[in-house]
Amino acid sequence: MTITTPQAGTRGPIPAEEAGGLLTIDLDALASNWKTLRDRAGTETAAVVKADAYGTGIEQAVPALVDAGCGTFFVAHMAEAKRARAAAPNATIYVLNGFLTGTAATYLNFGIRPVLGSWPEIDEWAAFCRAQGKTFPAAIHVDTGMNRLGLRVADGMALRGDRRLEDFEPALLMSHLVSAEDPAHEINARQIEAFSAVAATLPGIPASLANSSGIFLKDMPRFSLARPGYALYGGNPTPDAKNPMEPVVRLEGRILQLRSAEHGETAGYSGAWTSKGRRRLATLSVGYADGYPRSAGSTDANVGQTGLAIVAGRRCPFVGRVSMDLIIIDVTDVPEDAVRQGDTVVLIGDGLDVDEVGTRAGTIGYEILTGLGRRYARTYRGGVA
Ligand SMILES: *Cc1c(COP(=O)(O)O)cnc(C)c1O
Numbered sequence: 001m002t003i004t005t006p007q008a009g010t011r012g013p014i015p016a017e018e019a020g021g022l023l024t025i026d027l028d029a030l031a032s033n034w035k036t037l038r039d040r041a042g043t044e045t046a047a048v049v050k051a052d053a054y055g056t057g058i059e060q061a062v063p064a065l066v067d068a069g070c071g072t073f074f075v076a077h078m079a080e081a082k083r084a085r086a087a088a089p090n091a092t093i094y095v096l097n098g099f100l101t102g103t104a105a106t107y108l109n110f111g112i113r114p115v116l117g118s119w120p121e122i123d124e125w126a127a128f129c130r131a132q133g134k135t136f137p138a139a140i141h142v143d144t145g146m147n148r149l150g151l152r153v154a155d156g157m158a159l160r161g162d163r164r165l166e167d168f169e170p171a172l173l174m175s176h177l178v179s180a181e182d183p184a185h186e187i188n189a190r191q192i193e194a195f196s197a198v199a200a201t202l203p204g205i206p207a208s209l210a211n212s213s214g215i216f217l218k219d220m221p222r223f224s225l226a227r228p229g230y231a232l233y234g235g236n237p238t239p240d241a242k243n244p245m246e247p248v249v250r251l252e253g254r255i256l257q258l259r260s261a262e263h264g265e266t267a268g269y270s271g272a273w274t275s276k277g278r279r280r281l282a283t284l285s286v287g288y289a290d291g292y293p294r295s296a297g298s299t300d301a302n303v304g305q306t307g308l309a310i311v312a313g314r315r316c317p318f319v320g321r322v323s324m325d326l327i328i329i330d331v332t333d334v335p336e337d338a339v340r341q342g343d344t345v346v347l348i349g350d351g352l353d354v355d356e357v358g359t360r361a362g363t364i365g366y367e368i369l370t371g372l373g374r375r376y377a378r379t380y381r382g383g384v385a
Contacts, residue, residue, distance in 0.1 A: 019377035020285025020325070022252040022344060025056045028382030029246040031068035033232050036244065038069070041215045041226035046072035048211075048229030049084055050096065055291075055372035056233055056248065057380070062087035064383040065232075074115075074227055078103060081112040094139050094172070098149065104128040108136060113171060117141040117149040126167035137171035140205075142198050144175045144191040156198035172225065173198065173205045180213035181239050188217055196221060212237040216244075235365045236355045243353065249369065250349035251376070253284035253309065253327065255341055267328050268320025272299040279319075280332045282339065284309065286347065287325040291371030296361035297321040307360050310346040312338035 016022055038045035047070045048054075053061035062073065062084050072092040075081045081095050092113065098121050099107060099114035105128075107114055116122045116138050129136050140159065143150030151159075156173075159165060175195045179185040192209065199207040206224035212231035214220055216238050228237070236243035259282075261267055261275035288294040296307030298318050307318040309329045319328040331339050348357055354365035361368070 014375065014377045016377040016379070019375065020254055020256075021290055021347070021373070021376040022254075022379070023372060023376035024250040024252075024379045024381060025060065026246070026248050026250070026381045027060060027064035027384075029234065029248045030056070030061060030232055031064050031382070033234065033245045033248065034065055034068045034070055034228075037212070037215055037226065037228045037231055040244075041210065041222075041228075043222050043224060043226055044072070045226045045228065046070065046074055046208075047232055048074045048096075048227055050074065050076035050080060050229070051370040052080070054229060054233045054366070054369040056369070057378070058083045059087050060380050060383060062091075066091060067384045072225065074229075078106060078112065082110055085110050085112060096141075096149075098141075099125070108132070113137050113139060115139040115141050115149075115172075115174065117143075117151065119151070119155070122164055126164040129168040135167065135169045137169040139172035139174055139208075140170055142173065142175045142195065144194040145178045145187055146176055148176075150175065153194045153198060157201060159198075160201040170202070170205050172208055173202055174208040174227070177209065177211055177214045180211055180217060181237065183217055183238075183240075189219065192217075192219065192221065195223075199223065230366055230369075233369055234354060235369070236353070239355065243355070247349060247353060249354060249372070251286075251347040251372070252344040252349075253286040253347050255282045255339070255343045255345060256285050256326070257283045258331070258339065258341055259283070266320070268297070269323060270321060272297070273303075273320035274300050279330050280334075280336075281319055282311070282316075282329050282331045282345070284327045284329060284345065284347075285325065286327055287323045289324045290373030290375055291368075292322060292327065292347070292373075293361035293363055293367070293371070294322045295363065296357075297327075305360065307347075307357070308352060310350050310352055311343075313350075315352070316345070 047065045066088050073084050074094045076097045094113045096115050098117045141150035142156035208225040210226045212228040231237040231245050234245050234248040261279050263277050265275045298306035308315045311334045316329045319330050354368050358365040358368045
């Protein structure tokens with residue numbers, strides 16, 4: 001018998017039969033969601049693929065989006081931009097977090113565009129382009145309410161006529177919405193107004209404001225480019241209404257053991273959950289080290305608002321704390337012959353969508369997606385052959 005020792009540091013794909021969790025990513029649904037958003041936006045539509053394409057995998061998601069017709073991508077970091085570039089040799093790629101001093105040449109070498117969000121960044125990019133004798137493209141970010149990245153609106157209004165804009169190619173003017181998922185929030189109109197005012201002073205530069213939810217705002221003007229992220233991956237951009245997107249991510253966890261707890265026994269760390277009567281429990285091979293939030297656990301105080309697993313079509317609540325590698329669920333309501341050791345149960349999917357999983361863990365679906373762990377066996381469906 002030969003025992004193959006994996007080389008130190010290698011991290012190959014995890015075989016499904018060895019995995020505690022099975023993650024399935026539907027690249028056809030991703031492509032279809034992009035088309036839905038493009039049609040809804042009625043403008044050129046980019047794809048935001050930061051954070052490893054919201055946990056789904058840049059190397060798989062980007063080619064599927066290119067194939068669907070997407071030509072512009074946004075990431076947060078240069079390291080992500082390089083991966084996106086390898087996956088999309090001809091696409092336009094922007095780095096949202098701006099550019100770190102001294103990295104201008106890297107942008108040039110990889111054909112990546114920085115999103116300039118401060119005067120020092122604009123100065124450095126302009127000086128770099130002057131020194132090269134060429135006007136390389138970059139986006140300019142104007143902050144209309146987030147107070148995070150970007151020039152203040154007054155500075156945005158001062159851009160027109162600024163000499164530095166002749167040193168490089170201002171290829172995009174952008175801003176980011178604070179509360180687009182809440183269409184009733186008054187800040188939407190203020191941001192649209194402020195951004196429109198800046199854009200009106202720079203008519204030659206394409207403008208971009210809408211994220212996923214922004215595309216669905218009734219009063220959103222048609223700027224040049226929409227920038228959805230979350231909705232591409234199946235998140236609901238309209239939390240007050242039915243989700244118009246197709247699910248992209250499905251997560252299953254494997255049952256390691258079935259057991260029962262007698263009345264008064266506790267389960268999990270700190271004994272935070274106490275059995276009322278005799279309950280049948282199943283232990284799943286997924287935990288917070290897989291990105292499933294610990295805050296989805298249950299205690300005697302919060303029963304009813306915990307994480308869920310779907311077992312044979314029934315929604316079963318988490319029992320006790322989520323451990324690093326394990327989750328206990330209550331399967332008492334599932335017929336005994338419908339649940340066996342080794343079975344998989346659904347943690348995301350079958351109507352339990354990323355938004356609900358996020359809410360039940362006291363967070364948002366974005367954090368669920370971007371936290372999807374590295375120990376799952378990953379399967380991609382559809383996409384580019
Ligand atoms: C993340 C991000 C987006 C995408 O937002 P979603 O809500 O995921 O659609 C767009 N623009 C900027 C600047 C971002 O940081």
